[in-house]
Amino acid sequence: MAEERLYSITEAAERLGVSPATIATWIRLGIARASRQDEIGRNRYTEADLVEMERRFQERQARKRAGDREAR
Helix, strand or coil: CCCCCCCCHHHHHHHHHHHHHHHHHHHCCCCCCCCCCCCCCCCCECHHHHHHHHHHHHHHHHHHHHHHHEEE
């Protein structure tokens, strides 16, 4: 059985086309979370984590745009 690929925050950011600081912000906002940690406690992200981050970010952006339209 193949071992699941785990991504560092830098690798995850590259895959999503954002900066590592953006992912750190998403973590603080509750948009992102790591499902794993390595042996020294660094967050590691699975492919499923990346898909979920992207989905939650897109949902947040859609709500934000809808709120902006209502404010006009």
